Amino acid sequence: MADLATTYLGLKLRTPLIVGSSELTDSPAKVEELEKKGAGAVVLKSIFEEEIAHEYRAILREELKAGSSAEAVDYLDQALRAENLDRYKQLVADCKKRVDIPVIASVNCTYSHEWAYFAGELVNAGADALELNMFFSPSDLQRTREEAEAAYFRVVERVREQASCVPVALKVSSYFTDLGSMLLRLCQAGVTGLVLFNRFWAPDFDIDKLEIVPSRILSTPEELATPLRWIAIMSGRLSCDLAASTGIHDAAGLIKVLLAGAKAGQVVSTLYKNGTGHIQTILDGLTEWMEKHEFLTVEQFRGLMSQKVSANPAVYERVQFMRYYGGLFQGREGGVPGGMDALRY
Template identity: 35%
Template sequence: MTNQSEARRLEARYLGLALKSPLAPSASPLTATFNGARELEDAGAAAIVMHSLFEEECQKDHAMLHQFLYEQELGHSESDGYLPVPDTFRTAEERYLDNLERMKASLEIPVIASLNGVTRKGWAEHARQLAAAGADGLELNVYYIAADAEESSMDVERRYLDIVHSVRASVPDLPLAVKISSQFTSPVHFISQLKQIGVNAVVMFNRFLQPELTLETRKLHPMLELSHADELRERLRWIAIVRAQVAIDIAVTGGVHSASDVIKAQMCGADITQMASVLMQQGPGVIRQMETEILEWMDLNEYDSLLQLKGSVSYRNAADPSGFERANYLETLDSWRP
């Protein structure tokens, strides 16, 4: 366990929250339960992002409840309006809010809720519920594939901006982060727009799940694959470019698997590193291991704190900024040998 002096060297800030380190488990099955969250806190997590509350799941539960009450009414007309609901029945949002409240009552680290909505009303209403339950911040997990030939890139951006407008009006004081895709036409411009309408942080980037096509059945099947370390390179490039131009908090997610990955993300300008796959593969204990290895690297390279190196190789500070844009395209091609 790091001592108080060492902990100060790892300090980070995100969504206005003072964190003991940039190591924050992202939304995953590990953050879906109180026991999982407590285990992550004990292992050194600086904050957690809860698993997402899905509006579709809430809609399904409400439809089920409506059907149950309807059937009760048909069968108990003599009960003069008394329609008993099973004590054990809890809707998705009730279970989520109970879990959030329990975490906030017992954990010392910040708890950031995650919301995956469908409708503007749903985004706004669920955000209000999460704020009332005590969330320290809210991550908007906008999981949307632009697959309509009639929908332009401006339409796609407008969808995100409309969601943020709706949520921000609903929770004017709650710190907001938006989890975005890497597939925007102009990510820096879009992130600048998000900041202008009240977003406090962006999470880079959402990992869209890719289905598998089975030749025998000629059907698509969902595939859940954990991230790989090489996914980090795309994120580092855009973090470095964004950090130099937009004053907004940045979380990196996807491809963070080692202490070296955390240090690289800090150098490019990330405020925190969100992790899930490495924790699911190696267990929560990897957080302490990363802390130790980061401190050892800082000692070897004479850094007093992570804040000292944050953004040191961003687009503004890089010795060769064009490397982030073209990745030394010609030199890279010429370097290949059979």
């Protein structure tokens, strides 16, 4: 019988499937259900510093309008922030009481001075590890690349000081100028794991109503391509663990990221689409595949397709469909020149 156990961030996981941060993990009852369905670990819904600030600003504005003094409003500000943080700490503590699988708390802050404080508080609440959902938008035209990148390292340094007794993972985007070097440097700065990659809410337009609407909220399996490539490139080159996020929808997706070198794969969208019973379907598919290929443990095949050990490492660097474009420029017609084979490596 195939053994699905793995380790991630130094924690023992009975399966390499982690339920990612979302509303699927926002209550102890849901987390208990995910454990029963086979999840190896959960990342709790993030505590959003930005959201707290927004919620409080609205209440504080009302208080000011009602004539409260600045000191009273300041006091209220502190009390409200503490209340929200306490609610999240309670979530961590309650989940820890109800499940045996690792519970990873998730922090999503915008103002860097708050990150470390939140992290320390969540460790005190009993989180097995922290996942920092870190993204500073590159839309600030006055901020240089160096300044933007430095912000990430400041946060890592402060969080490491506050939360030295638990592993810390960073969930990052692929929007870095020197992605490979940045991932390496973040790892060297002391994080225990990197989650590749975060997926963002993005605006779309309703062209009839001339309104901004959200674009697709759930991912598609095609979106796995970017995390897969970068896990394959980075695995075996970093001292920290890698987990995949975005586009794992089935057993094949999970098997691919493990072959690329990830220690685990996070799933969210596929569970929204197919229900949490889909966890078992994915794990059954993984078991069946391991047995077919005679792998007894995940470690036996993890990283087998990474760039470092690949028989064809150059394929991971290739970014252009040269034959396809070449054919087009020669003015050929009738679809893809050379048929679909021309699009294969």
